[in-house]
Amino acid sequence: xxxxxxxxxxxxxxxxxxxxxxxxxxxxxxxxxxxxxxxxxxxxxxxxxxxxxxxxxxxxxxxxxxxxxxxxxxxxxxxxxxxxxxxxxxxxxxxxxxxxxxxxxxxxxxxxxxxxxxxxxxxxxxxxxxxxxxxxxxxxxxxxxxxxxxxxxxxxxxxxxxxxxxxxxxxxxx
Numbered sequence: 805x806x807x808x809x810x811x812x813x814x815x816x817x818x819x820x821x822x823x824x825x826x827x828x829x830x831x832x833x834x835x836x837x838x839x840x841x842x843x844x845x846x847x848x849x850x851x852x853x854x855x856x857x858x859x860x861x862x863x864x865x866x867x868x869x870x871x872x873x874x875x876x877x878x879x880x881x882x883x884x885x886x887x888x889x890x891x892x893x894x895x896x897x898x899x900x901x902x903x904x905x906x907x908x909x910x911x912x913x914x915x916x917x918x919x920x921x922x923x924x925x926x927x928x929x930x931x932x933x934x935x936x937x938x939x940x941x942x943x944x945x946x947x948x949x950x951x952x953x954x955x956x957x958x959x960x961x962x963x964x965x966x967x968x969x970x971x972x973x974x975x976x977x978x
Contacts (some may be wrong), residue, residue: 838865883911
């Protein structure tokens, strides 16, 4: 539902993760990378890995737990960029971040390959390795991204567009 998120060019200095805190999401790799980089990272979500991640995290990393939708949207709108370290079939959170006009740093795998345009809406790292993720953070920080282009790109994944296309397809079959 990208319509509920407004794109903003302005940002605060933090990077953002919104995810279930489970092992396969590779959030520990991001925590380790941001510990080494010393850059601010905000993690929104809950799950079985939360306590372990809190023990790993230095002071530059905040683990907020579960937050309501309106508060989460504010974090999307204010982040510098979004980090997606796991592999999902689709990945809704990166699309929501792009709806806010924010670039996404993602593992080059799964649905991220279909939703992110390298160099335009974000960057990829090739394996869940701390140094590769950290290099991706550096590339994100060095580049100026077009907020409106990123926002426009996210709209092709909206539920409104999806419903419209499915309705048209069903009507054409009748």
